[in-house]
Amino acid sequence: MKWVRHFGDRSLTEIHDAAQGIRAKASKVKTRVPEDEKATRELQLLTRLNESFDREVDRCSWRLEGVPKETLQCLHGIQPGKPSSLPFGCTAKDKSRASYQSVGHRYLAFCWRAHQMGREDAAKRLAMRFT
Numbered sequence: 508m509k510w511v512r513h514f515g516d517r518s519l520t521e522i523h524d525a526a527q528g529i530r531a532k533a534s535k536v537k538t539r540v541p542e543d544e545k546a547t548r549e550l551q552l553l554t555r556l557n558e559s560f561d562r563e564v565d566r567c568s569w570r571l572e573g574v575p576k577e578t579l580q581c582l583h584g585i586q587p588g589k590p591s592s593l594p595f596g597c598t599a600k601d602k603s604r605a606s607y608q609s610v611g612h613r614y615l616a617f618c619w620r621a622h623q624m625g626r627e628d629a630a631k632r633l634a635m636r637f638t
Contacts, residue, residue: 514634525633526617553619557612564608571596 571579579594621629622637629635 517632517634521632525620526613549619553616556615556619560611560615561608564604564611 576594577590579596580590580592583591583593583595585591617633617635621633621635624632626637629637
């Protein structure tokens with residue numbers, strides 16, 4: 508995995524934990540310990556952020572029809588610069604849409620947790636740089 512080299516000697520466990528979505532974190536906890544106020548607040552904020560993300564996905568999905576086919580083929584391609592023969596699009600399959608949204612939720616959670624650490628700490632611990 509080439510992307511692992513990007514992290515260097517940083518803790519991959521910490522990076523993995525930062526990228527966990529709220530549903531994944533909740534399912535990993537086998538015995539429910541009383542959550543502290545900070546964890547409860549984070550859960551509420553990430554839940555609202557995910558709900559907002561889902562609303563935006565629903566609101567903007569219809570716009571894909573106006574995007575040129577060549578652009579959608581590039582988005583659907585696996586390798587950079589090599590478009591797929593099939594264009595990217597919203598599928599009617601709930602499983603596929605849920606998968607895309609799950610990736611978005613994890614990315615938002617990672618960015619939120621990195622933001623909470625601050626610029627220097629996030630760069631040092633997670634290899635995250637804010638631009």
